[in-house]
Amino acid sequence: MNSGIDTASLGTSGNPLRVAIVGSGPSGFYAAEALFKSPLSVRVDMLERLPVPFGLVRYGVAPDHPKLKQPTMIFDKIAQSPDFTFLGNVTVGRDVGVEQLRGTHHAILFACGAESDRRLGLPNEDLPGSHTATEFVGWYNGHPDYRDRSFDLSQEVAVVIGQGNVAIDVARILAKPIDELRGTDMAEHALAALAGSRVRDIHIIGRRGPAQASFTFKELRELGELVGCATLVSESDLHLNSASLAELENKNNFNAAKNVEILQSWTTHCATAASKRIWFHFMQSPVGIVGTGRLERIILERNRLTDSALGQLAQGTGEMVDLNCGLLFRSIGYRGLPLPGVPFDPARGVFPSTAGRIDGMPGVYAAGWIKRGPSGIIGTNRADAVATVQSLLADLPHLDSRPKSGAAGLFATLARLNSQVLSYGDWRRIDAEERRRGAVVGKPREKIPRVSDMLAVAATALQGSRNCGVDEL
Amino acid sequence: MPHIVTDKCQNCRFTDCVTTCPVACFHGDDQMLYIDNVQCVDCGACVPACPVHAIYEQTELPPDKLEWLTINAQRAPTLPVIVDKQVPLPTAEARKRELGY
Numbered sequence A: 001m002n003s004g005i006d007t008a009s010l011g012t013s014g015n016p017l018r019v020a021i022v023g024s025g026p027s028g029f030y031a032a033e034a035l036f037k038s039p040l041s042v043r044v045d046m047l048e049r050l051p052v053p054f055g056l057v058r059y060g061v062a063p064d065h066p067k068l069k070q071p072t073m074i075f076d077k078i079a080q081s082p083d084f085t086f087l088g089n090v091t092v093g094r095d096v097g098v099e100q101l102r103g104t105h106h107a108i109l110f111a112c113g114a115e116s117d118r119r120l121g122l123p124n125e126d127l128p129g130s131h132t133a134t135e136f137v138g139w140y141n142g143h144p145d146y147r148d149r150s151f152d153l154s155q156e157v158a159v160v161i162g163q164g165n166v167a168i169d170v171a172r173i174l175a176k177p178i179d180e181l182r183g184t185d186m187a188e189h190a191l192a193a194l195a196g197s198r199v200r201d202i203h204i205i206g207r208r209g210p211a212q213a214s215f216t217f218k219e220l221r222e223l224g225e226l227v228g229c230a231t232l233v234s235e236s237d238l239h240l241n242s243a244s245l246a247e248l249e250n251k252n253n254f255n256a257a258k259n260v261e262i263l264q265s266w267t268t269h270c271a272t273a274a275s276k277r278i279w280f281h282f283m284q285s286p287v288g289i290v291g292t293g294r295l296e297r298i299i300l301e302r303n304r305l306t307d308s309a310l311g312q313l314a315q316g317t318g319e320m321v322d323l324n325c326g327l328l329f330r331s332i333g334y335r336g337l338p339l340p341g342v343p344f345d346p347a348r349g350v351f352p353s354t355a356g357r358i359d360g361m362p363g364v365y366a367a368g369w370i371k372r373g374p375s376g377i378i379g380t381n382r383a384d385a386v387a388t389v390q391s392l393l394a395d396l397p398h399l400d401s402r403p404k405s406g407a408a409g410l411f412a413t414l415a416r417l418n419s420q421v422l423s424y425g426d427w428r429r430i431d432a433e434e435r436r437r438g439a440v441v442g443k444p445r446e447k448i449p450r451v452s453d454m455l456a457v458a459a460t461a462l463q464g465s466r467n468c469g470v471d472e473l
Numbered sequence B: 001m002p003h004i005v006t007d008k009c010q011n012c013r014f015t016d017c018v019t020t021c022p023v024a025c026f027h028g029d030d031q032m033l034y035i036d037n038v039q040c041v042d043c044g045a046c047v048p049a050c051p052v053h054a055i056y057e058q059t060e061l062p063p064d065k066l067e068w069l070t071i072n073a074q075r076a077p078t079l080p081v082i083v084d085k086q087v088p089l090p091t092a093e094a095r096k097r098e099l100g101y
Helices: A026-037 A055-059 A071-079 A098-104 A133-140 A165-175 A188-195 A217-223 A242-249 A251-265 A378-394 A406-417 A424-440 A451-472 B016-020 B067-078 B092-098
Strands: A017-022 A042-048 A084-088 A107-110 A130-132 A157-161 A201-205 A229-233 A276-281 A284-290 A297-306 A313-324 A327-330 A364-366 B003-005 B026-028 B033-035 B055-057
Touching: A017 A026, A017 A098, A026 A042, A026 A055, A026 A071, A026 A378, A042 A406, A055 A071, A071 A084, A084 A406, A084 A424, A098 A107, A098 A406, A107 A378, A130 A133, A133 A165, A133 A188, A133 A327, A157 A165, A157 A313, A165 A201, A165 A217, A165 A276, A217 A251, A242 A251, A284 A313, A364 A378, A378 B016, A424 A451, B003 B033, B003 B067, B026 B067, B033 B067
Parallel strands: A017 A042, A017 A107, A042 A084, A107 A364, A130 A327, A157 A201, A157 A327, A201 A276, A229 A276
Antiparallel strands: A284 A297, A297 A313, B003 B055, B026 B033
């Protein structure tokens, strides 16, 4: 009972607070950063289902927005802590269960994001030619899950359903001159396909009005600056009802006011000189996806707005509009995926939580999109992760205070599975190889888009260093 | 275009912005915060975080606040990085009302 070692208080060097973070995107890394800032002795073990880290910074941020990938330099610094262990190519819920993690760690923090999509709920949603924005974004960013997707870019008309920055990314990548994408880290298979693209008209469709669009104004403005591309919106689509005008008067609704100002400047643009056109349509909802064997057109219903300012909802009017199109991307929001042993809110696609504490699971936390749903940008998730870590640290007296085995315990379990677990050092080798391959073709990196190839690079490098060691002997 | 903290931060110093910065580019003195425009990745996450909208993208700076571009660039590198939210100045709430927020 009086063993000094066994009773070392939690969070001291004799009994460090061991936290398993599930997911290695922004929320995961910012949670690790916040944990390391606490005065406690903390060990962070970060589990990632892919072999490589950084989540949506690597696989979501558009290749033509390289500055927004700079947070990876911050993540890299966090990963250099001697108290940090990366375990890549480990899927929680398959390779290791939540109950196992509760045995090896004092706390679990889920930062696994929102990996799936909301559906429109229409028949024919999966007709050839109809895709999710997630698939397209993952494909052009070299995400292994989407390496083998294909998109019929011989079509001339594409429709994007959605009013967020992902919808804008999809439209911009379709509209941008290919030569402006060649020097980016866009995956080679996507560059090759987009080079042959015949897409000329891109329609972005939203169920509510311009004042309710959730585009960040900077992203919207960028569409208007694309070379050889006109941005168009009809004056009638920009009509603002009195509630919308009231919304725009609200000083905290600054972004919406900027969006409307930008859209209004596009009503007068001339389409004739441009080789590509991006059309904005507001107050319309898709109600039908039509085609024999493949997508041919969609049916849109015109909406009107009901309810009061900042809570306006779209309501169908019964008036239908046909829009011929060969490609459809739905971008109406991401959803998290359920995980065995963790409560899940199917309506919101999140792990239900209060102040970051997952409901009914003491010692288990959530941060980022799996906590809040898919809103905000990278920095928003830093503030969110910090808030969750504050809850976790405040709970310290209530956590199981017995010493835990942490990563060592996990490695023992994973070794029995005979699966290849990648370390942060392995990532560095893959990173170096990607940069080397990129340099050959004038790109910052050429991502390795297949898991098997990543594992091979990690294993080959290891083999190489062993051989070096032997040679030196 | 980088983002700029303007004099609306003076007498407030709410510091909510720093928690949203993904690259820790806010620096501060006793009066207000400043953005290091070399570090800023121009994501704009800080703009809606400020209770008094003191932060502008460079191209959005009101004409009477253009001088803050240079002031941010000069001051930020000489001051410590601020990464955690701090207690606002005692005058913050009054200043917020004065600014109309």
